[in-house]
Amino acid sequence: MSVQTSKPKRTRDPESKRAALHAAALRQFTEKGYEHVSIASIAKxxxxxxxxxxxxxxxxxFLLRAMLESIEHDFVQQMQEDWARGGAYEDRLDAVCQGLFDIAKDRSAYLKLFTMTTDLVYEDGALPGDRIQDQIKQMYQEGMEQGAFRNGDLHxxxxxxxxLVEGAMMRWMRMGHKATDIASKDLAGVMKYGFLTPG
Amino acid sequence: MSVQTSKPKRTRDPESKRAALHAAALRQFTEKGYEHVSIASIAKxxxxxxxxxxxxxxxxxFLLRAMLESIEHDFVQQMQEDWARGGAYEDRLDAVCQGLFDIAKDRSAYLKLFTMTTDLVYEDGALPGDRIQDQIKQMYQEGMEQGAFRNGDLHxxxxxxxxLVEGAMMRWMRMGHKATDIASKDLAGVMKYGFLTPG
Amino acid sequence: MSVQTSKPKRTRDPESKRAALHAAALRQFTEKGYEHVSIASIAKxxxxxxxxxxxxxxxxxFLLRAMLESIEHDFVQQMQEDWARGGAYEDRLDAVCQGLFDIAKDRSAYLKLFTMTTDLVYEDGALPGDRIQDQIKQMYQEGMEQGAFRNGDLHxxxxxxxxLVEGAMMRWMRMGHKATDIASKDLAGVMKYGFLTPG
Amino acid sequence: MSVQTSKPKRTRDPESKRAALHAAALRQFTEKGYEHVSIASIAKxxxxxxxxxxxxxxxxxFLLRAMLESIEHDFVQQMQEDWARGGAYEDRLDAVCQGLFDIAKDRSAYLKLFTMTTDLVYEDGALPGDRIQDQIKQMYQEGMEQGAFRNGDLHxxxxxxxxLVEGAMMRWMRMGHKATDIASKDLAGVMKYGFLTPG
DNA sequence: GATGAATGAGCGTTCATTCAT
DNA sequence: TATGAATGAACGCTCATTCAT
Incomplete structure (x- = not known):
């Protein structure tokens, strides 16, 4: 007697489901903290x-890991690209800092989660942040070999x-993600004075 | 309406109990993470x-807070003392960095816990680390007013x-708490280049 | 971050589970009192x-409430039906008293629980028994307006x-739920003398 | 150097302590319910x-029992006294009802506790209220033997x-313990119609 | 007698994970 | 493939009672 229409089923294809899952998990993890979020609540x-x-x-x-690796991967990739463009090391630092804040802005919720999470998480025993630090280490090594970076224990x-990067990002987040350019410049400034050899 | 019974009755002085409690909690928190430690297991x-x-x-x-506040308080107090001794800002930075690593060495397990904990914990809404950063801010402000520290947004x-301090300490911990003096010097070195005005 | 495992998996239909749950809760609540029954014991x-x-x-x-509301609802519904049949008020009282004891007999375990429970329980702040008393109040009001019930403060x-009803039921329960008809007649008798206007 | 005065120690003699204990227990039991009050909180x-x-x-x-027995004892004693004065049964009912409400007024907090408590409590297995009902039974029996009370199963x-008494008292309590005389009269009225033989 | 620190069984509730449908 | 009802170990916390002081 009445016309039956199928209920609108959202998120049919797997990738839209995964996206919804990530969005929900991200929101709840950052708001309440990983341990205080239940799978049931995320699924809902x-x-x-x-x-x-x-x-x-x-x-x-594994869900948490996927999210952390995703943002960490983006940071590392961006650094690699910016660094690979070459040029003066001073300019490279500018580019890298700029790139980091670009990612931070694009994915600020992930960044929040990233800074909230310090427990051991990855399968290889690495901690969140290690991949970023490894990338920094590679760049520093190259710069040191070229005489552009101050000598010292590489690690x-x-x-x-x-x-230093984390400190700058923490502050930028507390400022409400404003003035990304300025934050980037501030970071780059201290980087240069602190790590580049003068002249 | 139920009748309950109890059994033995240890009696040691309260402070030795509190100390045992702290020791047990510290060990388990740092090993397994706050959320994965049960009160029963600590008590045992x-x-x-x-x-x-x-x-x-x-x-x-509150147990966690007590431990975090304790170490944070020590860091802040040490910084105040070292800074208050006066002298050239360069020397003050040396002293402060040295003092920080002295505390870190004395209380390395607490430091470990401190770096593992990023969730909101204090009653006033402050996060662990805020008190340290506030102290740094005060010192920076003074130094900036004297023209000794580089200008920039104080926060x-x-x-x-x-x-920068956290980065140095994380590295020092990963090195197995070795070479405290060297770590302190490294930190002070970058601090001077990065934050002090030349000349 | 802990891995949990589960074991068997019973499967019966939900309603038989709910029934078993009610039966177990009812038995234990009436035997030991609400506060002295654990969820674990009921579940078992x-x-x-x-x-x-x-x-x-x-x-x-909420489990307790469900059981109390269920029996209270039955009492109220039965009273409404018996009263609504109309006729002389004397006969209505007979019918209502008879109906109450019919419910009491059918659901004597619930009645027991009901009489054991006096703390505040319902969400709207009502106490167990309030719904029954409200129904009595409505009937009394009608009877008083018709001149059939003695005047006095309605409440x-x-x-x-x-x-009076509670007193009769308490006695009937203590007698072992015997002689329901006689108990009903006794109650109705006192009701008539006490509350109906003579003639 | 300073004058030492002994701290004022309240409640020195045992009876004032017992009184304070009763007062505290009464207040908390009636407010929160027996099960939700801790000994520590009462003691404090x-x-x-x-x-x-x-x-x-x-x-x-035993603490709860002492309080319940105390009020129940007062009710029973008052009824005995009022009944023992003799006179017409109608007048005796008036006196007894009046006496009951006098006690109720004097000890309304205990009455509250009394009506809240239905679990089995006394050592002999009696329930709260049983002593009162026994007294009523004795009076009824005497009245029935004298032909003044309606026949029926004594119990x-x-x-x-x-x-009936409980119903009246519940109402009186909900009214805020007001109009004690009127409540007493209302109760006595229904008592007479319901239980006394006419003429 | 009075104290209150200490005890630990016991509670209500949660939730990661499983698997029959 | 997707579902969500079912599981039960585990948790943080309470509190009646005891007993050394």
């Missing part, structure tokens, strides 16, 4: 069933450089 | 009853300085 | 897992009538 | 130590009479 917000989450990720930790120098 | 290792934990701390979070500069 | 007797209880009821109190009269 | 309000509570009462249940009649 994503509009999928609990069991379906386990089609995408082996368990809750310590790159760890401090990494800390 | 400390040789006290579960209920006794709650005589010392209102709840599990951003102190946040980056804070990051 | 009902042959379901602890967590499954929480699929049916939000928490322990007080219906509260006393309610007490 | 009473200004005594937890252990001291156990000097007065063997356990928490049932006295249980209903008891219920």
């Amino acid at each position: 917000e994503a509009g999928i069933a609990v069991g379906t989450v386990y089609r995408f990720y082996e368990n809750k930790l 310590m120098m790159s760890s401090m450089a990494h800390g | 290792e400390a040789g006290i009853a579960v209920g006794t934990v709650y005589r010392f701390y209102e709840n599990k979070l 951003m500069m102190s946040s980056m300085a804070h990051g | 007797e009902a042959g379901i897992a602890v967590g499954t209880v929480y699929r049916f009821y939000e928490n322990k109190l 007080m009269m219906s509260s006393m009538a309610h007490g | 309000e009473a200004g005594i130590a937890v252990g001291t509570v156990y000097r007065f009462y063997e356990n928490k249940l 049932m009649m006295s249980s209903m009479a008891h219920g």
Whole structure:
């Protein structure tokens, strides 16, 4: 007697489901913290069933990892690209800092999650941040070999450089993601004075 | 309406209990992470009853807070003392960095816990690290007013300085708490180049 | 970050589970009192897992409420039906008293629970028994307007009538649920003398 | 150097301590319900130590019992006195009802507790209210033997009479303990119609 | 006698994971 | 493939009771 229309089923294809899953998990992880978010609650917000989450990720930790690796990968890739363009090391630092904040802006929620997460997470035992620091280390090594970067223990120098980046990003986040350009310049400035050899 | 019974009755002095509690909590928190440690397990290792934990701390979070505040307080106090001795800013930076690593060495397990904990914890809404950064901010401001520190947004500069310290300490911990003096010098070196005005 | 495992997997239809849950809860609540019954113990007797209880009821109190509301609802409905049949008020009282004891007999375990429970329970702040008393109040009001019931403060009269019913039922329960007809007649007798206008 | 005065120690003699204990227990039991009040909380309000509570009462249940027995005893004693004065049964009912509400008014907090408590409590297995009902039973029996009270099963009649009293008192309490005289008259009125033989 | 720190069984509730449908 | 009901171990926390002081 009435016309039956199929209920609109959102998120039919797997990739849209995965996207919804990521969006929901990201929102809840950053708001409440990983441990205080349940799979059921994520699934509900994503509009999928609990069991379906386990089609995408082996368990809750793998879901977190996927998100952290995603942002960390973007940071590393961006640094590589910016660094690879070559030019004066001073300019490279400008470019790299700029690139980092571009990613930060694009993916600020992921960045938030990233800074909230310090427990051991990756399968190889690496901690979040290690990939970024490794990239910094490679660049520092190259720069040091060229005489452009100050000498010192490579690990310590790159760890401090990494800390400097984190400090700048923490501040930028607390400012409400405003003035990305200025933050980038500030970071690059201290980087140059602190790590480049004068002249 | 149910009748309950109890059994033995250890009695040591409260401070030795509190110390045992801290030691057990510290060990387990740093090893497994706050969320994965149960009060029962801490109490067991400390040789006290579960209920006794709650005589010392209102709840599990307060126990964590006490430990974090303790180390953070020590860092801040040490910085104040070293800074207050006066002298050239360059020398002050040396002293402060040295002092920080002295605390780090004395209390390396607490430091580990400190770096593992990023969730919001204090009652006033402050995050772990905020008190340290505030102290850095005060010192930076003074130095900037005296023309000894580079100009820039006070918040951003102190946040980056804070990051630099954290980076150095993370590296030092990964090195197995070795070469405290060298680490301190490395940190002070980058600090001077990065934040002090030349001349 | 902990991995959990589960074991067997019973599967019966939800309604048989709910019935088993009610039966177990009813038995234990009446035997030991609400506060002295644990969810674990109910679940065990009902042959379901602890967590499954929480699929049916939000928490322990909601489980109790469901049982109390169920019996209270039956009492009220029965009274409404019997009263609505009309006829002489004397006959209506007979019918209502008879109906109440019919319910009491059918659901004597629930009645027991009902009489054991006096703390505030319903979401709207009502106490168990309030719905029954409200129904009595409505009937009394109608009867008083028709000149069939003695005048007096409506609230007080219906509260006393309610007490009378409770008194009769308490006695009937203590007698072992025997002689339902006689108990009903006794109650109706006192009701008539006490509340109906003579002639 | 300073003058030492002994801290004012309140509640020195045992009876004032017991009184403070009763007052605190009464207040908390009626406000939160027996099960939701802790001995520690009562002791604190009473200004005594937890252990001291156990000097007065063997356990928490005995404390509750003492309070219930106290009010129940007063009710029973008052009824006996009023009934023993003799006179017409109609007048005796007036006197008894009046006496009951006098007690209720004097000890309304205890009455509240009394009506909140239905679990089995006394050592002999009696329930709260049983002593009152027994007294009613005795009076009813005497009245029935004298032909003044309606015939019927003694237990049932006295249980209903008891219920009537409870109903009236519940209403009176909900009214805020106002109009004690009127409540008493209302109760006596229904009592007479319902239980006395006419003429 | 009075104290209150200490005890630990016991509670209500959560939630990662599984698997029958 | 997707679902979500079911599981039960595990948790943080409470509190009646005891007993050394």
